[in-house]
Amino acid sequence: MPSAAERTRTLVQSTCSAVLLIPGVDVTRPEQLTPQARVVGTDGEVFLLFPADSPAVRAATHAQDDELSAVLEITDVAPVSVPHRIRGRAWVTGWLTCVPGLAEPGAMMLRLEVGELRVDDLWGVSSVEPEDFARAGVDPLVSYETELLQHLHSVHGEQVQGLCGLLGDRAEGTEGGGQQAVPLALDRFGLRVRFVGERCFDARFDFPEPVRDVTELRRAMHTLFEAAAP
Secondary structure (H helix, E strand, C coil), X not given: CCCHHHHHHHHHCCCCEEEEECCCCCCCCHHHHXXXXXXXXXXXXXXXXXXXXXXXXXXXXXXXXXXXXXXXXXXXXXXXXXXXXXXXXXXXXXXXXXXXXXXXXXXXXXXXXXXXXXXXXXXXXXXXXXXXXXXCCCCCCCCCHHHHHHHHHHHCHHHXXXXXXXXXXXXCCCCCCCCEEEEEEEECCEEXXXXXXXXXXXXXXXXXXXXXXXXXXXXHHHHHXXXXXX
């Protein structure tokens, strides 16, 4: 399974929605505190791009002694329609400073020096050490996950439904049409499916070995569907 550090790093570098929470900074529209872009630096710091006139930039510009605390909150929502659609959240707490010269005209890059990290997702709740976050890799499927899950849902729905054949005793009630199987999450280790109906539960289908790219994923999914075929 992916480590908490890897899951957090993947969320931070994904396209999930994010908001920068700064104590004492109130805005009329939440999007005023939504970074235009974000990237993790080599030492694990998080760089955030904002319009030069944003409340976040103003707060960082006027901060004294680099002591402006902030929390980057990331929310991960399933790309397919499913009950309980929020798959997870991550919080990156640290100290905010301006980084002049790294942004295009009309924008400013802010640096969030990481102090604490926490993730609450489909795997559970975990704290992450900044050093582990800095060393962690990003899941190789993160850029394709949305498209892949939507494709599985719309084109391979019957095969996804057929995975209930691998559930053993947990499959009771899933084969009569009353229980819908929805592909919920995908990473290099496997596929998570949410079964929705009279009872709602998740099932994890691990690949024989972790995949490194979409080509290996196709082979892994083929193997998975073959194993579930009657």
